Amino acid sequence: xxxADREGRNEALDVERSxxxxxxxxxREAFSELAFLMGDRLLTIAQRILRDVDLAxxxxxxxxxxxxxxxxxxxxxxxxxxxxxxxxxNACRTEIRRERRSMPMELHRxxxxxxxxxxxxxxxxxxxLERAFRQLPLEHRTVLVLQHYLGLTLEQVAxxxxxxxxxxxxxxxxxxxxxxxxxxxxxxxxxxxxxxx
Amino acid sequence: MSxxxxxxxxxxxxxxxxxxxxxxxxxxxxxxSALAQVESVKQAQPxxxxxxxxxxxxxxxxxxxxVLAVTVLLVAAIGVGIVGGFIRxxxxxxxxxTTDQDVRLPQELVFDADGFSVVIPNGWQQxxxxxxxxxxxEGGDPPxxxxxxxxxxxxxxxxxxxxxxxxxxxxxxxxxVPYDETRxxxxxxxxxxxxxxxxxxxxxxxxDATLGGLAAEQQAEVAGGRRHLYVYAIHESRxxxxxxxxxxxxxxxxELLALVDGFTFIDPPPASSPIPGIDEEYVEIxxxxxxxxxxxPYAWEESGAQEPEGTASVRSFGSAVDYxxxxxxxxxxxxxxxxxLCGAGGCDLHVVNTLAELEEAIVSEPTDLPGVxxxxxxxxxGGEPARIERLDTGGFIWGPPAFYNIYTFHDGRPVVIQLDxxxxxxxxxxxxxxxxxxxxxxxxx
Numbered sequence: 001x002x003x004a005d006r007e008g009r010n011e012a013l014d015v016e017r018s019x020x021x022x023x024x025x026x027x028r029e030a031f032s033e034l035a036f037l038m039g040d041r042l043l044t045i046a047q048r049i050l051r052d053v054d055l056a057x058x059x060x061x062x063x064x065x066x067x068x069x070x071x072x073x074x075x076x077x078x079x080x081x082x083x084x085x086x087x088x089x090n091a092c093r094t095e096i097r098r099e100r101r102s103m104p105m106e107l108h109r110x111x112x113x114x115x116x117x118x119x120x121x122x123x124x125x126x127x128x129l130e131r132a133f134r135q136l137p138l139e140h141r142t143v144l145v146l147q148h149y150l151g152l153t154l155e156q157v158a159x160x161x162x163x164x165x166x167x168x169x170x171x172x173x174x175x176x177x178x179x180x181x182x183x184x185x186x187x188x189x190x191x192x193x194x195x196x197x
Numbered sequence: 198m199s200x201x202x203x204x205x206x207x208x209x210x211x212x213x214x215x216x217x218x219x220x221x222x223x224x225x226x227x228x229x230s231a232l233a234q235v236e237s238v239k240q241a242q243p244x245x246x247x248x249x250x251x252x253x254x255x256x257x258x259x260x261x262x263x264v265l266a267v268t269v270l271l272v273a274a275i276g277v278g279i280v281g282g283f284i285r286x287x288x289x290x291x292x293x294x295t296t297d298q299d300v301r302l303p304q305e306l307v308f309d310a311d312g313f314s315v316v317i318p319n320g321w322q323q324x325x326x327x328x329x330x331x332x333x334x335e336g337g338d339p340p341x342x343x344x345x346x347x348x349x350x351x352x353x354x355x356x357x358x359x360x361x362x363x364x365x366x367x368x369x370x371x372x373x374v375p376y377d378e379t380r381x382x383x384x385x386x387x388x389x390x391x392x393x394x395x396x397x398x399x400x401x402x403x404x405d406a407t408l409g410g411l412a413a414e415q416q417a418e419v420a421g422g423r424r425h426l427y428v429y430a431i432h433e434s435r436x437x438x439x440x441x442x443x444x445x446x447x448x449x450x451x452e453l454l455a456l457v458d459g460f461t462f463i464d465p466p467p468a469s470s471p472i473p474g475i476d477e478e479y480v481e482i483x484x485x486x487x488x489x490x491x492x493x494p495y496a497w498e499e500s501g502a503q504e505p506e507g508t509a510s511v512r513s514f515g516s517a518v519d520y521x522x523x524x525x526x527x528x529x530x531x532x533x534x535x536x537x538l539c540g541a542g543g544c545d546l547h548v549v550n551t552l553a554e555l556e557e558a559i560v561s562e563p564t565d566l567p568g569v570x571x572x573x574x575x576x577x578x579g580g581e582p583a584r585i586e587r588l589d590t591g592g593f594i595w596g597p598p599a600f601y602n603i604y605t606f607h608d609g610r611p612v613v614i615q616l617d618x619x620x621x622x623x624x625x626x627x628x629x630x631x632x633x634x635x636x637x638x639x640x641x642x
Contacts, residue, residue, distance in 0.1 A: 039224030064231035094383025149216040
């Protein structure tokens, strides 16, 4: 990160912190600004975790309402970002439960723009990744999304989620091992199919 | 062709690429809906003086301040002990090891009128009568606590006390229309999670549970040498929270199981519903002056609107989100066709004799936004040919307000139902509620 980038990031954090403090005092205007500031980020993370846009919208909306309600209890405003991820994680859990109670989870592959999709990913990869990811516990999905979508290091993931670094490592390791196993199993099945054909 | 799967190539890169592929999402609509919801949500009270109210650290070194504080407390405690006789200066022998008679056997306490029975360890007792929806029990040595908080219906206020150690705090579980129990349970989960650990530094052990035959959740953690356990559920739209706190050393699974398994809801015998077969989220209203009957969402209270002259009946319900008018207004005019019609700009008296004239008199809002078109659709209302006037906003809900008008004539009298789409959307009512309201509309004759 260049000096200018770092400076920009620090300025953004200062703005966010100041909005958090004002919102903690009940300033709805500040909260509105804060909500628009974090909205895209929360929605996108929720979508990556839940793999469903509708559920993600519900989760993000509920998370924003919870953040407003619980904000006065946050002691350290500088920890807001990670705290908001944990509220979002709770909201995602609720949405998964709602979905499970209302209907069995179905596999909806997200539309991928052929032009922008990574050519290294085959259709089978996507299916298997989707399937394996959905089998993961919510906490493991969250770690993977923060690590591989937001591009955080495991130390940063641990810091944001306020979990021990060892826990972040083991969740990431376990999650990837499960997903890799699913892909390998699929590759074996495919190869066997190709041989027998 | 699954045989092309590249395993075990650089899996991290594969994962990066896959997660990156999802759609770019813009949350404006979601944030707008959340903020509209936030309008009616009260913030929780801080559990400590917030930073802006805290004093700056004093110049006294912390260690010295700590020693001073401990000394003062010790002196005070000894003083109180001597005066109150709590501290024995010549200690008596401690009780011997536990005998069979000390084994804590559960006992059931039945609260018929309050709608539950609870199992508490033998020797425990209720320590206070409740006037805040909390039943408190204590016992054991060192002492343990149990509180049972039975909140108000989520459809009404949703207030429930969340207790932790000695203090209970009122929290509000927001109403959801249509009522969504899982989401309410999720909100309760967040409230309790934050109560256990405001910074959410830890994820208290979260597990599914059963309480009185209901699907419930439990969260537990060990802190300060005590085990804190919450078991919570939603019963008949009322949040219920059991909080159990015992010294970790005296925690037993048997007591926990007895507590959770022994809890029972005592439901009153079913009474005949005033509106048989109707979804309880709605209430039926009958308007003799206007000559109709219909369903209205329970959460929308009737406002005391005054009937202007020249109109047989005006009934208004709910408060439109972010705006001063009602969420739902039903206006029935007089036989001579006179009717007061209200919009965001105020009310006007019209005299109309045909559906076309009535349509002309209705002004939908907002009309001054670019790209907004007024749409008219034929329909029926209470068996009469009717029209709908609504705005096509290109899929985006402008507002507030965003009126949806349905109007007809019945026995020569103009009838207009005005719904606020903005409120329907933001209260998550949506099309289902609109259909429920309109389909239920019946003329009394």
